[in-house]
Amino acid sequence: MSVVIRIPTQLRQLTGGEGEVSVEAATVGNALKALEGSYPGLGERLFDESSSLRRFVNVFLSDEDIRFLDGLATPVADGAVISIVPAVAGG
Amino acid sequence: MKTVVGLRCRECGRTFPEEALHVCEFCFGPLEVDYDYDAIASTISRDAIEQGPRSIWRYAPLLPVDGRDPVSLGAGFTPLVRAERLGAELGLKDLWIKDDTANPTGSFKDRVVSVALTKARQLGFKVAACASTGNLANSVAAHAARAGMASVVLIPSNLEKAKITMTAVFGGQVIAVDGTYDDVNRLCAELTSERAEWAFVNVNVRAYYAEGSKTLAFEIAEQLGWHAPDHVVVPVASGSQLTKVAKGFKELAAVGLIDPHEVRISGAQAEGCAPVATAFARGIDAIEPVKPNTIAKSLAIGNPADGHYALDAINGSGGSCGAVSDAEIVEGIQLLARCEGIFAETAGGVTIATLAQLAQRGVIDPSERTVAIVSGHGLKTVESLAETVTQTQTISPSLEAFLDAFGPDDPSLP
Numbered sequence: 001m002s003v004v005i006r007i008p009t010q011l012r013q014l015t016g017g018e019g020e021v022s023v024e025a026a027t028v029g030n031a032l033k034a035l036e037g038s039y040p041g042l043g044e045r046l047f048d049e050s051s052s053l054r055r056f057v058n059v060f061l062s063d064e065d066i067r068f069l070d071g072l073a074t075p076v077a078d079g080a081v082i083s084i085v086p087a088v089a090g091g
Numbered sequence: 092m093k094t095v096v097g098l099r100c101r102e103c104g105r106t107f108p109e110e111a112l113h114v115c116e117f118c119f120g121p122l123e124v125d126y127d128y129d130a131i132a133s134t135i136s137r138d139a140i141e142q143g144p145r146s147i148w149r150y151a152p153l154l155p156v157d158g159r160d161p162v163s164l165g166a167g168f169t170p171l172v173r174a175e176r177l178g179a180e181l182g183l184k185d186l187w188i189k190d191d192t193a194n195p196t197g198s199f200k201d202r203v204v205s206v207a208l209t210k211a212r213q214l215g216f217k218v219a220a221c222a223s224t225g226n227l228a229n230s231v232a233a234h235a236a237r238a239g240m241a242s243v244v245l246i247p248s249n250l251e252k253a254k255i256t257m258t259a260v261f262g263g264q265v266i267a268v269d270g271t272y273d274d275v276n277r278l279c280a281e282l283t284s285e286r287a288e289w290a291f292v293n294v295n296v297r298a299y300y301a302e303g304s305k306t307l308a309f310e311i312a313e314q315l316g317w318h319a320p321d322h323v324v325v326p327v328a329s330g331s332q333l334t335k336v337a338k339g340f341k342e343l344a345a346v347g348l349i350d351p352h353e354v355r356i357s358g359a360q361a362e363g364c365a366p367v368a369t370a371f372a373r374g375i376d377a378i379e380p381v382k383p384n385t386i387a388k389s390l391a392i393g394n395p396a397d398g399h400y401a402l403d404a405i406n407g408s409g410g411s412c413g414a415v416s417d418a419e420i421v422e423g424i425q426l427l428a429r430c431e432g433i434f435a436e437t438a439g440g441v442t443i444a445t446l447a448q449l450a451q452r453g454v455i456d457p458s459e460r461t462v463a464i465v466s467g468h469g470l471k472t473v474e475s476l477a478e479t480v481t482q483t484q485t486i487s488p489s490l491e492a493f494l495d496a497f498g499p500d501d502p503s504l505p
């Protein structure tokens with residue numbers, strides 16, 4: 001599946017300034033891990049040493065927090081949009 | 092005098108310049124203002140503060156901005172009132188209410204917004220923006236008008252009517268989003284990447300904004316004769332206010348304005364949105380997001396940005412975190428109004444109901460000097476009481492009608 005991933009400002013220096021990139025993946029987790037192949041260095045920004053998403057990284061699939069879905073195992077359809085959003089906002 | 096060193100990631104410690112940055116570029120941790128406390132301690136004094144303005148700006152040396160020309164409607168220095176009757180009802184002998192309904196737009200948000208927009212203006216921003224559950228919207232729109240800035244406020248579309256009117260009247264953009272506050276917040280977090288020229292007070296200037304809540308602790312201590320209380324009960328939405336109140340007491344001791352004193356910090360949430368209270372009750376440090384469903388809309392943040400830190404502050408201080416039902420919230424509003432003459436919005440009802448719960452469970456000792464923070468005015472959420480309180484009687488304008496309705500010995504009259 002080809003999915004679009006929205007990249008926040010904080011990571012755009014690693015994507016050559018791009019705010020949206022496309023990857024091939026079957027799940028949200030695969031999609032995020034696939035980023036490292038095209039954009040070296042992105043992986044360690046998103047995942048900690050134990051390959052868990054960092055505590056202050058929120059991920060949304062079509063505007064729904066993946067913690068309300070199946071987390072990183074959530075399957076993605078062709079054309080799906082995944083957003084990486086810093087958790088620290090609001091209130 | 093320069094007292095701000097820069098910004099520092101609360102998670103990994105990396106440092107950043109004093110700009111409109113809120114998130115660590117490496118680990119996404121929150122950035123916090125880093126102060127030179129020795130420099131502050133060498134110049135700050137109780138006397139100088141007491142001669143300052145009767146607003147949050149009397150504490151300018153402990154705020155992350157140049158306070159000489161603030162964007163201000165006069166936020167802060169709100170009453171701290173001894174609550175003897177409410178205390179008697181709850182079995183608490185030394186209870187106080189920090190009445191933040193008295194702020195210019197009726198909530199504690201005026202504290203944080205005054206700091207945020209002062210900083211935003213100093214950084215060169217011309218547009219003030221925010222994601223809001225209502226109180227922040229009111230305050231951003233009002234302060235932006237005061238500062239001659241444009242404003243763009245995003246709110247969930249189901250907000251109380253008064254909060255929409257109290258925002259729109261100031262003439263900025265008010266954008267209602269079909270979704271929860273968490274949806275609005277996520278949208279704003281994404282918009283910040285696309286509209287870098289807007290100062291989103293609780294996103295890209297959040298590091299400065301959040302510091303404004305420390306002034307609650309500063310005022311409470313000053314109003315108690317430069318002594319910290321034993322216990323403070325604080326409503327929890329994002330968890331920022333609670334975290335910063337805890338920090339405020341520590342800072343006062345660090346710069347020598349008060350003697351060090353352990354302050355227990357307890358949180359108050361609605362059952363319909365209690366991610367922090369749930370984690371506290373389970374004894375875990377992971378905050379699981381929830382889909383809110385409560386009348387306390389100003390606290391309806393299911394995915395609280397500072398939830399971890401609020402929980403740390405609660406656990407680290409020996410405090411607690413309670414959650415109360417919508418019915419208890421309405422009772423809390425009425426109890427505070429009846430006993431103390433203060434009309435709070437639903438968030439205040441949450442605080443008072445939680446205070447009652449913690450007192451009943453013996454979590455608060457009757458002799459502890461306890462302060463409950465009532466953070467917003469009841470006129471903002473009158474809908475919550477529409478079916479609970481109304482006029483006692485409707486009569487014709489004549490003495491006869493009065494005497495018909497109430498006999499000479501009618502027990503319902505005083």
